[in-house]
Amino acid sequence: MSHPSYRSVAGLCLIAVAAVLPACNALRGAPEANAQTVEIDGASYRVEELTASTWTAVGPASAPEGPQKTASLRKAIEKASNCKVTDSSYTGRNGALAAQVDCGGTLKN
Numbered sequence: 001m002s003h004p005s006y007r008s009v010a011g012l013c014l015i016a017v018a019a020v021l022p023a024c025n026a027l028r029g030a031p032e033a034n035a036q037t038v039e040i041d042g043a044s045y046r047v048e049e050l051t052a053s054t055w056t057a058v059g060p061a062s063a064p065e066g067p068q069k070t071a072s073l074r075k076a077i078e079k080a081s082n083c084k085v086t087d088s089s090y091t092g093r094n095g096a097l098a099a100q101v102d103c104g105g106t107l108k109n
Contacts, residue, residue: 038079045076055081056098065092073097 083101
């Protein structure tokens with residue numbers, strides 16, 4: 001039984017990535033319908049409503065990693081949603097905070 005060489009598999013992977021990246025970039029460049037920008041302590045945060053109780057926020061790339069950054073991301077979501085963040089998860093890889101919000105027992109949507 002013959003196995004494909006590492007080089008041929010790597011070449012196929014590169015072709016697949018080259019085909020997918022332009023589509024990803026096109027999607028990334030499209031403005032999100034639910035995205036908004038809010039200011040927290042003089043910095044701009046992009047906040048987006050994913051569902052009635054799930055939001056995500058991305059801060060400035062220049063902001064240092066740490067508890068202050070995640071606290072600012074939570075504040076941005078609370079400001080945009082007018083709801084309290086009850087649970088959140090930070091992804092350091094892309095600098096995004098995903099959060100569940102509580103709008104006083106009644107969801108916005």
